[in-house]
Amino acid sequence: MGSDTSAQDQTVSEAGEFGLIQRVTSGRAQPAATLLGPGDDAAVLAASDGRVVATTDVLVEQVHFRLAWSTPHQVGRKAVAVNLSDLAAMGAVPTGLLVGLGCPPETPTSVIDELSAGMWEEAQRVGAGLIGGDMVSAPALTISITALGDLQGRTPVTRSGACPGDVVAVAGRLGWAAAGLAVLGRGFRSPVAVVGAQRVPEPPYAAGPLAADAGATSMIDTSDGLLADLGHIAEASQVGIDLRDELIEVPQRLTEVASALGADARHWVLTGGEDQALAATFPPDQPLPEGWRAVGAVVEGSGVTVDGATYEGSSGWEHWR
Ligand SMILES: Nc1ncnc2c1ncn2[C@@H]1O[C@H](COP(=O)(O)OP(=O)(O)OP(=O)(O)O)[C@@H](O)[C@H]1O
Ligand SMILES: Cc1ncc(C[n+]2csc(CCOP(=O)(O)O)c2C)c(N)n1
Numbered sequence: 001m002g003s004d005t006s007a008q009d010q011t012v013s014e015a016g017e018f019g020l021i022q023r024v025t026s027g028r029a030q031p032a033a034t035l036l037g038p039g040d041d042a043a044v045l046a047a048s049d050g051r052v053v054a055t056t057d058v059l060v061e062q063v064h065f066r067l068a069w070s071t072p073h074q075v076g077r078k079a080v081a082v083n084l085s086d087l088a089a090m091g092a093v094p095t096g097l098l099v100g101l102g103c104p105p106e107t108p109t110s111v112i113d114e115l116s117a118g119m120w121e122e123a124q125r126v127g128a129g130l131i132g133g134d135m136v137s138a139p140a141l142t143i144s145i146t147a148l149g150d151l152q153g154r155t156p157v158t159r160s161g162a163c164p165g166d167v168v169a170v171a172g173r174l175g176w177a178a179a180g181l182a183v184l185g186r187g188f189r190s191p192v193a194v195v196g197a198q199r200v201p202e203p204p205y206a207a208g209p210l211a212a213d214a215g216a217t218s219m220i221d222t223s224d225g226l227l228a229d230l231g232h233i234a235e236a237s238q239v240g241i242d243l244r245d246e247l248i249e250v251p252q253r254l255t256e257v258a259s260a261l262g263a264d265a266r267h268w269v270l271t272g273g274e275d276q277a278l279a280a281t282f283p284p285d286q287p288l289p290e291g292w293r294a295v296g297a298v299v300e301g302s303g304v305t306v307d308g309a310t311y312e313g314s315s316g317w318e319h320w321r
């Protein structure tokens with residue numbers, strides 16, 4: 001009994017590398033695509049159509065999250081979600097995730113347990129499993145996830161296929177995570193709707209494959225900000241993108257939060273990152289798939305404009321800026 005209690009209170013250095021691996025890997029049921037799970041030198045994953053989609057994103061404490069703002073469980077969900085939205089943006093569905101974890105020696109093992117539970121929870125929402133990883137000592141909590149996915153026969157939707165005349169559309173929330181960041185940054189913990197969006201994004205996972213099936217010509221997930229991320233499509237496709245201001249919906253909740261903080265809700269919607277919404281281009285004159293709403297059009301030229309005008313100020317998050 002006494003030893004159970006002390007095991008709960010252990011730090012990661014007391015538990016040790018292999019004790020930690022044991023904690024995060026035991027008692028987890030792998031999905032069918034996992035032919036060989038954690039425990040060997042590598043995992044083996046089935047690729048149903050012979051192709052594997054692979055993506056990786058890193059989260060660093062104080063840069064992407066604060067443990068004063070989010071629970072380890074929320075951080076775990078977010079770390080997985082930001083990777084799964086990249087798979088959705090290709091038109092793929094997730095199969096397996098590899099988790100690289102760095103943490104300081106004094107980190108309580110309970111933090112790792114909760115982080116791992118959060119990662120499993122988000123992965124299981126889409127039928128994926130955590131199939132392997134690595135654990136190392138690090139000066140700050142660092143999570144590097146590699147997500148693998150299956151196109152299930154679809155053509156991958158790249159950033160480079162947008163054509164002038166295409167409709168630009170989005171799926172998922174925009175501006176909510178930025179509003180939450182502004183609230184948390186000022187020391188508040190509510191309203192929970194926006195704070196929750198900063199802690200754990202809700203990517204519209206199903207909208208990615210739906211867009212691919214509907215013939216989307218390009219697609220991206222919005223991690224840095226709608227304008228910044230559409231800029232990547234514009235550049236890769238060698239086109240311009242013009243958003244229609246009247247189609248940019250600014251939710252009432254965000255307007256309220258912005259007025260309380262003296263901030264600009266429309267700026268959050270256009271340039272706020274971390275909502276992991278999807279943005280895509282579709283051929284004109286066809287209905288958009290479920291969950292998608294039009295926000296503008298692809299035009300000849302370059303860059304992203306709103307009602308024909310260049311946006312004043314930063315278009316989104318950039319590291320080291
Ligand atoms: N160190 C690297 N080595 C090789 N390719 C990289 C490296 N860093 C980024 N890339 C590649 O550059 C492209 C753009 O990376 P970026 O991280 O901006 O994409 P993203 O994950 O969609 O965005 P975000 O990181 O904001 O979620 C991706 O194809 C990515 O794989
Ligand atoms: C403590 C703290 N400070 C700032 C932010 C804001 N932030 C960090 S990374 C990022 C864009 C996506 O990053 P990446 O390009 O690495 O995917 C944003 C908007 C945060 N979430 N937490």
Ligand SMILES: [Mg+2]
Pocket residue numbers: 056057058
């Ligand atoms: Mg990335």
Ligand SMILES: [Mg+2]
Pocket residue numbers: 056057082083086223
């Ligand atoms: Mg990403």
Ligand SMILES: [Mg+2]
Pocket residue numbers: 085086089220221222223
């Ligand atoms: Mg992306």
